[in-house]
Amino acid sequence: MSICNGTLPLIVENPLSKLIAQKPYYFTEYGAAYLGDSLEIMKKIPDSSIDLIVTSPPYALVFKKEYGNVDASEYVKWFMQFAQEFKRILKDSGSIVINIGGSWNRGKPTRSTYQFELIVELAKTFHLAQEFYWYNPAKLPSPAEWVTVRRIRVKDAVELILWLSKDLFPKANNRNVLQPYSKDMQRLIENGYVSKKRPSGHNITPKFQKDNNGSIPPNFLQIGNTDSSSPYLQRCKESGLSPHPARFPKELPQFFIDFLTEPEDLVLDPFCGSNVTGFVAESNRRKWIGIDLVEDYLKGSEFRFPKIYR
Numbered sequence: 001m002s003i004c005n006g007t008l009p010l011i012v013e014n015p016l017s018k019l020i021a022q023k024p025y026y027f028t029e030y031g032a033a034y035l036g037d038s039l040e041i042m043k044k045i046p047d048s049s050i051d052l053i054v055t056s057p058p059y060a061l062v063f064k065k066e067y068g069n070v071d072a073s074e075y076v077k078w079f080m081q082f083a084q085e086f087k088r089i090l091k092d093s094g095s096i097v098i099n100i101g102g103s104w105n106r107g108k109p110t111r112s113t114y115q116f117e118l119i120v121e122l123a124k125t126f127h128l129a130q131e132f133y134w135y136n137p138a139k140l141p142s143p144a145e146w147v148t149v150r151r152i153r154v155k156d157a158v159e160l161i162l163w164l165s166k167d168l169f170p171k172a173n174n175r176n177v178l179q180p181y182s183k184d185m186q187r188l189i190e191n192g193y194v195s196k197k198r199p200s201g202h203n204i205t206p207k208f209q210k211d212n213n214g215s216i217p218p219n220f221l222q223i224g225n226t227d228s229s230s231p232y233l234q235r236c237k238e239s240g241l242s243p244h245p246a247r248f249p250k251e252l253p254q255f256f257i258d259f260l261t262e263p264e265d266l267v268l269d270p271f272c273g274s275n276v277t278g279f280v281a282e283s284n285r286r287k288w289i290g291i292d293l294v295e296d297y298l299k300g301s302e303f304r305f306p307k308i309y310r
Contacts, residue, residue, distance in 0.1 A: 012027075012309045014027040014309070015027065015028075015029065015030055015031065015032065015287060016031065016032040016287070016289060019046065019049060019266075020032070020034070020041070020044050020045060020289070021044055022034060022041065022044055025295075025298050026298070026309065026310060027308070027309050027310075028278075028282055028305050028307065028308055028309065029282065029307070030281065030282045030285065030286065030287050030288060031267075031281060031282060031287055031288030031289060031290065032288075032289060032290075033272065033275060033278060033289075033290040033291070033292070033298050034289070034290070034291045034292075035291075035292065035293075035295055035298055036291065036293065037293060038082065038291040038292075038293075039081060039082060039085060042082075042085040042086075042089060042270060042291070043085065045089045045268075045289075046089070047088055047089060048088075048089070048090070048091045048092065049089050049091070049266065050089045050094055050266050050267075050268045050289075051091055051093070051095075051171070051261050051265035051266050051267065052094060052095050052097070052257065052260050052261050052265065052266075052267045052268070053086055053090065053094070053095070053097065053267075053268045053269070053270070054097045054253045054256055054257065054267060054268075054269055055097070055098060055099070055268075055269045055271050055272075055277070056098075056099035056100075056246070056248050056271065056273075057079065057082075057098065057100065057270075057271045059100065059101040059102075059246075072103055072105075072112045072114040073114075075114045075117075075118065076114065076117050076118050076121050079118060080121055080122075080125075082270060083121075083122060083125055083126075084125070086270075087125055087126065087166060089268075091166070092166055092167045093166075093167060093171040094165070094166055094170060094171070095129065095163060095164065095165045095166075095170045095171070095172070095260045096126065096162075096163070096165070097161060097162070097163050097164075097253075097256045097260070098162045098164070099134065099159060099160075099161050099248055099252065100115055100118065100159070100160050100161075100162065101156075101159045101160070102115055102156065102159070102160065103115075104143050104146075109145075109146045109150075109152055109153055115160055119131075119162065122162070122164055123164075126164035126165060126166060127164060127165045127166070127167070127168055128162070128163075128164055129163045129164060129165045129170065129172075130163045130219055131160065131162055131163070131219065132160075132161035132162075132163060132219045132220070132221060133158050133159070133160065133161065133219065133220050133221070134158065134159045134160075134161055134221050134223060134252060135157060135158050135220060135221065135222045135223075136157055136158075136159070136223060136224060136225050137157065137224055138224045138225055139155060139156065139157040139225075140155070141155040142155055142156055143156070161221070161252075163256070163260075170260070171260060171261070171262075172259060172260050173259065174216050174217070174259065175212075176258045176259055177217055177255055177258050177259045178212070178213060178214025178215060178216065178217070179214055179215050179216075179217050180214060180215075181214060217255075221252065221255060223249050223251045223252055224249065225247075225248065225249045231303065232274060232300065232301075232303050232304055235303035236300045236303065239299075239300075239303075241296050241300045242296055242300075243274065243300055244273040244297045244301075246273065247273060247274050247276060248276060249276075250279065250280050252276075253269075253276060253277045253280045253281075254280050254284075257280055257281060257284055257286060258284070261286055263284070263285040263286065264285065264286070264287065265286050266286070266287040266288070266289070267281040267286050267287070267288045267289070268288070268289045268290075268291075269288070269289070269290050269291070270291045271291070272290030272291055272292045272297075272298075272301070273292055273294075273297050274297055274300055274301045274304070275290045275298070275301035275304060276304070277290065278290040278301070278304075279301075279304040279305065282305065
């Protein structure tokens, strides 16, 4: 017997029950959230089961956060434990997308190299398909010591996103993430384009003016992260729960779920926090698994779904 939010009891089957032999914290029509150490829970997932891993692990920040984060000097060693499990459970056609922010060296106006060390190490296990950059124009000026006090640096507003794959040719289709044409491109399509060689040496052919229903997006994603009045935050406040302090915007996993998966594919977030990834997957008819160590974060994540079951 499973209980749905505020309704009569219903008998509903956990969609992941045949994949993971563990009772979830809650489940929905398409996915399930698990409370615990993701290293241990991932060991229960069969080989080659996951189509896409989208996650934002704790960053190697100078100041410790309440959700826990590893020091930069230990970060690569810590993260590679998870990477080995990722490789085992990922399908050959699958991908990993990691949102990993940068850090500063303690007490110094210089950057930590931990991100780049992690890239080098991950590239020994996976193929580095492409790097993306997430620009958040709503970022506050930081680090304050060097930006707003001494004014010898500019604010950090870009975070690195790594797209890695198990195979050289993973499942991917950029037609699923086309963007609206610019006004200039719309005029070119309508008025035609004279084929010629550009100063850069590129030869622009008549195919350039073909209407492909949108332009191919760049690997630079401009997404604001302002959800101060979201239903998730309102419900957390009403329930006396602390919301996750480092939530990424739904548009970020949305882009990669559209780009790298198909309906009914299985998406995993091993550091799911408030479970934005699971919410986006559910909204797009993808199966999903979310894992987190902090019970309050999973309790709050329930507010993202219209119906949850136990």
